[in-house]
Amino acid sequence: MEPVRCFRCILLRMKLSGESAPGEVQPTDLPQSSVDLIMRARQGDGVAWEVLVQQYQQPAFRLAYLFLEDSDEAEDVAQETFLRAFQALDRFDLSRPMLPWILSIAANLARNRRRSIWRFFGVVQRLVREEPRLVSGEVDGAEQRWQTQSLWDAVQHLKHNDQEVIYLRFFLELSVEETAQTMAVAPGTVKSRLNRALTRLREVIDRDHPDLKDSWT
Amino acid sequence: MNHSKDSLEDHLRAFAQELPYPPTPDIAWAVRQELVKGQKRATWLGPAASRRWIALGVAALLLVVLAGVLLVPGVRATVIEFLQIGVIRIFVPEPALTPAPTMSSITSPVHTPVLTQILTPSPTSGYLISLNGLQGETTLETAIQKASFTLRLPSYPEKLGKPDRIFMQDLGGAVVILVWTKAENPDAAELIIYQIAPGSWAGEKGSPHILEHTQVNGQEAVWAEGPHVLVMTNGELNFRRLIAGHVLIWVENGVTYRLESNFSLEQAIRIAESLIPIP
Known part of the structure; x- marks a missing residue:
């Protein structure tokens, strides 16, 4: 097959021909077009990889943003995620969906970044003269803004592990199965961790934001 | 206090949907550029033996350039300041x-x-500012x-x-x-x-x-x-x-x-x- 340099051409060709990947593994969870792109990327085709990055860049960026609360840092982490994924592509199991794999790399990098001294400095620096902003400046109404800010503050009071499972399930809307793959745990563990995280979130709301519960009733 | 299970989870979902994420940057393009740069580096450098000679050559060239540059007072201030x-x-x-x-x-x-x-x-980025996760x-x-x-x-x-x-x-x-x-x-x-x-x-x-x-x-x-x-x-x-x-x-x-x-x-x-x- 001749190499195709335009990613739209790749997509079009795949869409039209439904051609299959030359790999040995029979994928079960990936669309055939993704398998083709992965196989091409494994052979060093950067354009094919770019198409895959476009498919997954938004959830990767958003997960990093939830962890780091800073768009510049989130962008760095998302870029690093896809560079590392490209380097590790030979080890990717084609029988599994790609999104959890990508998100697991992003979560690891974001976790490390959050622990790093530079992140530490960064957050402190931002405090210097920046007034706190409401979480959602686009939300209409002071009451609603207050609610969203309170809820966000409550989530931020949770431990990082609790935050992570909430981000994956509620913010990125992953299924239990996808969340389990991202966190490298069993689906049952995701359910129990989510229950624990929500219980703790309720406790934080009761303790620190008692007015919030009244506004929901 | 009783939060109904649905209430808290529903509010989380609603909140998550309304969260004003920053626009997702064009990460695909940046990644592509990095990969291209990496390929060019790899192609140019070649095998390890060649890389050693190239490194020696580059070091020698840098020494010559540095010596020349430091002889010019204005440039020297710029470089070493x-x-x-x-x-x-x-x-x-x-x-x-x-x-x-x-x-x-x-x-x-x-x-x-x-x-x-x-x-x-x-402008500083980051819409969510909190010390809590620090x-x-x-x-x-x-x-x-x-x-x-x-x-x-x-x-x-x-x-x-x-x-x-x-x-x-x-x-x-x-x-x-x-x-x-x-x-x-x-x-x-x-x-x-x-x-x-x-x-x-x-x-x-x-x-x-x-x-x-x-x-x-x-x-x-x-x-x-x-x-x-x-x-x-x-x-x-x-x-x-x-x-x-x-x-x-x-x-x-x-x-x-x-x-x-x-x-x-x-x-x-x-x-x-x-x-x-x-x-």
Whole structure:
């Protein structure tokens, strides 16, 4: 097959021909077009990889943003995620969906970044003269803004592990199965961790934001 | 208190859907550029033996160029101008000489007109600002116990008191950050003092609006007025941030101090010279 340099051409060709990947593994969870792109990327085709990055860049960026609360840092982490994924592509199991794999790399990098001294400095620096902003400046109404800010503050009071499972399930809307793959745990563990995280979130709301519960009733 | 299960989960989902994420940048393009750069590097460098010869050639060429460049006074100033204060190194690219700002009744500084570069501040990113997820928050007592050096607190202004929040991390040496928050807004800082043991971090690059030599307790110090961009690197980690405030950096007894505030130079020096060991 001749190499195709335009990613739209790749997509079009795949869409039209439904051609299959030359790999040995029979994928079960990936669309055939993704398998083709992965196989091409494994052979060093950067354009094919770019198409895959476009498919997954938004959830990767958003997960990093939830962890780091800073768009510049989130962008760095998302870029690093896809560079590392490209380097590790030979080890990717084609029988599994790609999104959890990508998100697991992003979560690891974001976790490390959050622990790093530079992140530490960064957050402190931002405090210097920046007034706190409401979480959602686009939300209409002071009451609603207050609610969203309170809820966000409550989530931020949770431990990082609790935050992570909430981000994956509620913010990125992953299924239990996808969340389990991202966190490298069993689906049952995701359910129990989510229950624990929500219980703790309720406790934080009761303790620190008692007015919030009244506004929901 | 009974939160109905559905209520909390529904509110989380609704909140998540309304969260105003920043626009997703074109990561695919950036990744592609990085991959292309990597390929070009790999192709050009070739096998290991060739790389060694190329490295030797490049080193020799750099020596020749450097020697030539350093013979030109103007260029020499541009190339080698940086300030190293303790563990902090401030690089100042493309300098232009300007007079230092007028100051009065400064305690004991030696002012030198230094390098000025105007920098347009860019808006800081990040819509969600919270200290809650920050690693390393501790108590003053714990910081005193764990730090490898004697922590010091300012005795001026008298009403300042103890810091409201204390953070500590250890990366080859302790870094202690003392934060005094604004009374009317505990999420905003009024004064931050970093106390950094040797070896903790590698350095910082910046291009502040005004950069001056001064002194704290007779020791060399640097005063930087913001806004300026800091780029700090340590190994593979890279951190870039807009600094809005003014910064005073100095070293005493091997500990690097970095005082960040909105105060004037005079006030900052007075605070710096008022530091006393915590009893």
